Amino acid sequence: MQYSQDFKTAAIALCNAGKFIDSKGWVPATSGNFSARLPDGTIAITTSGKHKGHLQVEDIMLIDHDANSLDGKKSSAETGLHTTLYKRYPTIQAILHPHSINAILVSKIFGDVIVLENYELLKAMHSITTHETRITVPIFANDQDIPRLAHVVDQYLDTVNDCYGYIIAGHGLYTWGESILEALRHLEALDYLFDCELRLHGVRKP
Amino acid sequence: MQYSQDFKTAAIALCNAGKFIDSKGWVPATSGNFSARLPDGTIAITTSGKHKGHLQVEDIMLIDHDANSLDGKKSSAETGLHTTLYKRYPTIQAILHPHSINAILVSKIFGDVIVLENYELLKAMHSITTHETRITVPIFANDQDIPRLAHVVDQYLDTVNDCYGYIIAGHGLYTWGESILEALRHLEALDYLFDCELRLHGVRKP
């Protein structure tokens, strides 16, 4: 198959995102998957089973907006979670799904949601301009039935105005943005804020 | 605009400081800002919205001592916190403002100040020559109104002889020095001492 220049640019950016994300320890073993929407509406997405810290361009495949493979490669089982988000949010162009331990621990310790408020770093989130705000990151039960899980997520998102990411319990985080850079910024900020909350619950007051 | 050699030297040093500070995880997303005062009294400072671990010389701008842009670039909202410090302390030549998690946690756990005493590493602070001393790092409430926050800081600094840095709650640390190297030394030492204090409160005695 002849890939477009847009695809190649996105594929290289996803490989580089993988190197960065792995350097943080957020995609152990072959976990995680990443995608970017191209200008024509097709989607570049990581294939299944590769270590996300050592991605090559050939580890990125092309799908349509219904998750059908356009190049004969086999996509991750979780591709449907990506396409559902792209359909809902026309302006987002990238989705990142790492398996950071902080997201796992948040899902084991905080019930259905984690609320983040009064942190300067909230200003890293799209269109937030003050720390005097709060964001809610929902936590969903894990499910190997991806269409069913995608439906649960979608139903939740119907009920909220702004959402920057969600956690699947015992599994990992989904976050997104209007570019790969913005999605990375959201990821770095959310993991930092999860870390703050977890460490606050582990430290005794003097 | 034609930049001076002093500006270029300071800009490269700020970019390198950013790489080091990011390698420690202290400037997640696009947080933080850094500056250096030039011999003619103008100030090189990071522009807004760039990742501080990947700074290029063109991400550094020039302002005067009242925070007015001299090259048409847009400075960070927090520039006024830098110029207030430079006016107060004629000998300091560099200011670093990272968002390390330790500073955040200190601000959530210790009330208005954290007192650091009896550590050998206190000797990393300017003109301290023994561990048998104590330093106080004040903690101020966060505020998006930077002139008001600068005034609160300034009023506090009127009341103390020596100060090596301050924390803005839920936000990050400001520290400074007579050179970028000294400011980096103060930063490394303060974060280490915050880490010691936080971990002491999280570890039970045997």
Next chain:
Amino acid sequence: MQYSQDFKTAAIALCNAGKFIDSKGWVPATSGNFSARLPDGTIAITTSGKHKGHLQVEDIMLIDHDANSLDGKKSSAETGLHTTLYKRYPTIQAILHPHSINAILVSKIFGDVIVLENYELLKAMHSITTHETRITVPIFANDQDIPRLAHVVDQYLDTVNDCYGYIIAGHGLYTWGESILEALRHLEALDYLFDCELRLHGVRKP
């Protein structure tokens, strides 16, 4: 001695595995050892006393399936633990034994076994396809008498169907796979899951 191409390929892969494992802090000082079975049934294994993060090809030696040196080099005292596993499991081709602190702590805190369940990352283990499962990692008392320890391990393995690794108390983890890559995937996943369990026991619920 003239080494085969298979040996050289395995030796380079073991050196690279060592660099990765050391970058995680899992083989401090000169601890740990790694091996790979070659197509002819002989085994490439790290020699004794070298830092596993700085391995050279000459730090890898060749043994037969009874742990006899085939090239005159001196193997680690723990070689018998490797050959016992290779005899039991004909399909495994690589064994990794690091000394990660998480494995040490698990052995000090959890009694005879640690049970891992309901984590998406369990799918990193060979032939596991859902998080709705559990795996058991046994913990054995440390013993400098390696034949005796190998016998204790072997007797335990007689009683279970699937096993992905075991911990020697106060010592470290043994894990394996059908290739060096699979063994590395098992190692990365197990250490991550140990970390999750340990941190869950150190964090208070909000």
Next chain:
Amino acid sequence: MQYSQDFKTAAIALCNAGKFIDSKGWVPATSGNFSARLPDGTIAITTSGKHKGHLQVEDIMLIDHDANSLDGKKSSAETGLHTTLYKRYPTIQAILHPHSINAILVSKIFGDVIVLENYELLKAMHSITTHETRITVPIFANDQDIPRLAHVVDQYLDTVNDCYGYIIAGHGLYTWGESILEALRHLEALDYLFDCELRLHGVRKP
């Protein structure tokens, strides 16, 4: 001054040791100092005030066994702690003094000594061949009067057979070996064992 080849070799090895030790975060700011004894009994040692992660050969100086400068450079205030150890132990050829947070925390939590026993990694210590042993690392009060502190250490060492290192409270670790490599192995092992002990005291049993 014309330095010998032995000095140059030792100086390069000390610079490389510094890079490794700094990569672990054990010499923040400009803390720490390292030395190596040369075959003629003179000692190569780091000068004062340099960052130990960025040492150049010119940051290493030459002293005699009474700590007198032989090349006009100014040595660290703590040089007397090095020469006292070299006089006591004729076979040691290297001394490393980092400021790791684990050593600080151990000194704040464990009283006069920390006892390490039943760890496989104890075998990283010179001439230890089994985990069924224990070593004692003494903890001394910090003191800016270095001759007085050296005397306290020396008096303690008169009373014990084997000692692999000591901690100065709120300050850092001293460890040594028959070569720079052995001293690094002792350092890596001791910090790992301190980490184990500290984390065991911070984790609740399930």
